[in-house]
Amino acid sequence: MFIRRPFAALAMLSVLAAPGFADPADKPTDPQIAHIAYTAGVIDIDAAKQAIAKSKTKAVVDFANDMLRDHQAVNDQALALVKKLNVTPEDNATSKALVKAADDERAKLDKLDGAAFDKAYVDNEVAYHKQVDGALETLLIPSAQNAELKSLLETGLKIFQGHEMHAEHVAAELK
Amino acid sequence: MRFAWVLPTVAALLAAGMVPVLADTVTVTIDKLAFSPKEVSVKAGDTVEWVNKDAFAHTATVKGGWEVMIPPKKTASRVMQAGDTVEYFCRFHPNMKGRITVTP
Secondary structure: OOHHHHHHHHHHHHHHOOEOOOOOOOOOOOOHHHHHHHHHHHHHHHHHHHHHHHHHOOOHHHHHHHHHHHHHHHHHHHHHHHHHOOOOOOOOOOHHHHHHHHHHHHHHHHHHHHHHHHHHHHHHHHHHHHHHHHHHHHHHHHOOHHHHHHHHHHHHHHHHHHHHHHHHHHHHHHH | OOOHHHHHHHHHHHHHHOOOOOOEEEEEEEEEOOOOOOEEEEOOOOOOEEEOOOOOOEEEEEEOOOOEOOOOOOOOEEEEOOOOEEEEEEOOOOEEEEEEEEEO
């Protein structure tokens, strides 16, 4: 599963001496956290657009539209917040790893059609949201310094957890 | 006596069952993906209204039953019927759950 990689990478970045978070005690900074969270949203928006274009299954397309709408709303809030806080999101190794893994997954899904695509997309949505939940809970939320950023991440966590359950319901429907 | 007619009229209407007992509206606020209060108790004929403070669309959905769509920053409502005691959830975020108890 592709999604294991970015967060394995993310865990490594925080635990091991790796670029971005060089010191084990070194947590991601708020500008980095903002970038990672925004990137995670963009990735799911792009995945949703692919599903809307490729899938012919109503439950899958409806789900993808829900993802598109929610993640766009979260990211709009994130953009408004960084503007208000005068923070410039900072690209970093974790964001890059996320984007790379998502590009690979999208290319893989692009080769699939019909039921195979639906299943792969929805299964990946379950796994992806699960991984992001883990990163938010264990790394991003505890590391966030700004109270408003932390609060937005906490709302983001509830959204992601909800999407994970929603994706599981859709996956059950496809069977 | 301007109001002399009022009481007998109301009494007559009530006797005829034409004036329902005033129904209440109970408000459930949605903020940061949570229904608050999580549980409400209403009488049959009362209205439950959901005030969505989130920027996200939510629903109040009863599995195998009714569904109320609650758009972002909007309010939606439903009149509760006797026997409508239900557990409900948001279809978009099934981790959001609530309960309505309807008493006669």
